[in-house]
Amino acid sequence: MEDLDARTAPPKGTVTQRVIDQIKAMIAEGLLGPGQRLPTERDLAAQLGVSRSSMREAVRALTFMGALESRHGSGVYVTQLAAGDLLESFGVVADLSRGPQLVELLEVRKVLESTTTALAAARIDAGQLAEVEQHLLAMESTDDTEEILAHDLAFHRAINYAAGNDTMAAVLDGLSSRTFRARVWRGYQEEGAIDRTRREHRRIHRALVARDPESARIAAAAHVGEVEQWLRERLAESQ
Amino acid sequence: MEDLDARTAPPKGTVTQRVIDQIKAMIAEGLLGPGQRLPTERDLAAQLGVSRSSMREAVRALTFMGALESRHGSGVYVTQLAAGDLLESFGVVADLSRGPQLVELLEVRKVLESTTTALAAARIDAGQLAEVEQHLLAMESTDDTEEILAHDLAFHRAINYAAGNDTMAAVLDGLSSRTFRARVWRGYQEEGAIDRTRREHRRIHRALVARDPESARIAAAAHVGEVEQWLRERLAESQ
DNA sequence: CCCGGTCATTGGTCTGATCACTCGCGCGGT
DNA sequence: ACCGCGCGAGTGATCAGACCAATGACCGGG
Incomplete structure (x- = not known):
């Protein structure tokens, strides 16, 4: 399994940074709406063709930034993207x-x-x-x-x-x-x-x-x- | 080797979040100045008693935030902490x-x-x-x-x-x-x-x-x- | 003295296992 | 039939160890 679309095409910068940008883009383009749950870290890592470590670093960065929120045992969710978040x-x-x-x-x-x-x-x-x-x-x-x-x-x-x-x-x-x-x-x-x-x-x-x-x-x-x-x-x- | 000081005392929240706060605190208190290089990820992880994965997630988050900057093959450095960073x-x-x-x-x-x-x-x-x-x-x-x-x-x-x-x-x-x-x-x-x-x-x-x-x-x-x-x-x- | 290669160091990535927390399914009692 | 409770699958959190890739200092040859 390789590229599903053009998003994975340009292999620029570090892997993790690319994943961060991809997830960010998915949110910005509305593919991921506020409150929506993301695929599991394992699945998402496989989909984007990266290891789970890299995926986790990306998720952690976006969580820290307030765009994502991960609930232990439940899943990773997009925040409401409110100003406060x-x-x-x-x-x-x-x-x-x-x-x-x-x-x-x-x-x-x-x-x-x-x-x-x-x-x-x-x-x-x-x-x-x-x-x-x-x-x-x-x-x-x-x-x-x-x-x-x-x-x-x-x-x-x-x-x-x-x-x-x-x-x-x-x-x-x-x-x-x-x-x-x-x-x-x-x-x-x-x-x-x-x-x-x-x-x-x-x-x-x-x-x-x-x-x-x-x-x-x-x-x-x-x-x-x-x-x-x-x-x-x-x-x-x-x- | 266990707690070196009071910073590691309160085991609150997730491990990674604690590490993030600790590094942030070190910078805020001036223990780590702008441009200064941090210990290697391996050493720092050992010092704080966490795995390298967790340490990396913490570093990644602070890098994303602009407080740290990691140079492949060289080390992790504190940024100038300028407004732009x-x-x-x-x-x-x-x-x-x-x-x-x-x-x-x-x-x-x-x-x-x-x-x-x-x-x-x-x-x-x-x-x-x-x-x-x-x-x-x-x-x-x-x-x-x-x-x-x-x-x-x-x-x-x-x-x-x-x-x-x-x-x-x-x-x-x-x-x-x-x-x-x-x-x-x-x-x-x-x-x-x-x-x-x-x-x-x-x-x-x-x-x-x-x-x-x-x-x-x-x-x-x-x-x-x-x-x-x-x-x-x-x-x-x-x- | 300068140049180029070599290699130890260090961040970047991957793999796989284990722990901890959630939530829903189904069992058993009422 | 309904309710409550426990258990187990699913999922994130953490750990451990290996290998890849970029850097920079050291060293030998020109």
Whole structure:
């Protein structure tokens, strides 16, 4: 048994990479839909004429990327290909970035979060607003930094998703991965920035309540900008 | 030989996933610096007490993600961890997204590219501007769609990197992956949108020459917005 | 001193076996 | 006839070992 069609024709690069591209292509072309189950690793390996090892490496890579999901004892499935699935691995970028790149990531966050916050001011509904308020209150009624951090994340997360663009929200989730925020925040808070942060959060919340997109945009940009500026200065010092 | 330190202590999840996390942690904590070479797969597998297969799957996943790079016959190395390395895989997201998600991705691009274009208007130097002009001229002196597409990509790419934030530019590279643009553009051009695109590009270029960030921002937003709007309408029709 | 080949090292691939988890089939009790 | 439970086939997860292929340093000849 050899080539079934043109997909196996060009023997370029490594075997595993080729398999990755083939599976990716099958998904992109709709031959494999969201939620659908793939043939068994053994069958698929035989079909594409590669060993099971190579097939497994390909599946593992695509799983890591969020395109596939393998359930032990059941089979390999295509994910829903939702923004959250595919962008989960985006957090790794934030975790592995350092120095000037962290500043650049904060700039990206500043731009995107300004937008989501402005959109949220126009679109947020009562239930979502209540959730935002809940995290705001929780953040002001404790001094436990871990708890504050958790509610800080949830506060922005709720706003981001209220903006209606799940893809943008998923990217922001990645930019605010737990380890990323923890690394930056650790130092930021030590300089008594907690009160300022609370004030900025209240300002963002006020803009949401007032349904004022422009104020919301400015408040969010200023909020992220404060952290960005602090990080920028810390980098300049350490040099 | 067993646990060398606390990293191997928690036997959670699958073996491969644990190895992935361990290597990631080693990089994040600076035990492995950019460009540094890792022990051989065989040694590393023995050190962590896993089979070479599992180790290879882990390495493959991190390679796919852009954190590692393995050179046949030489060894496995940590990449420079630059924005381009880590965000290359971001293009997969664009390739696998469909329907409403494409619109959301274009919204993200609209927001980010508005920013980079505005920044470029303030920061671009003579050499970079010349490159932008070159692609603009090339785009206007041919009717070959493939060539136009290539110069279109290069046009925006040059502007994005001229803005100075490589991370943001790398994200935009991912959002403009060849297959993504080709899929959307194919239909877009067929409606005689080429002339309009050229006009919009000229407008962006004019704003750059005039060092006018606000005009540049608006021109870029309008440019991407046109495509976004077209895609939105096409989706509404097909439903 | 330079060039070319040689060979140990190392990633790439394949094979086959075994373990661990799922799920459905069928047996047995009610 | 129905329900519950156990068992076994199917499938992914892991391991072990072998061989192939690319690399790069070392060494001998020119």
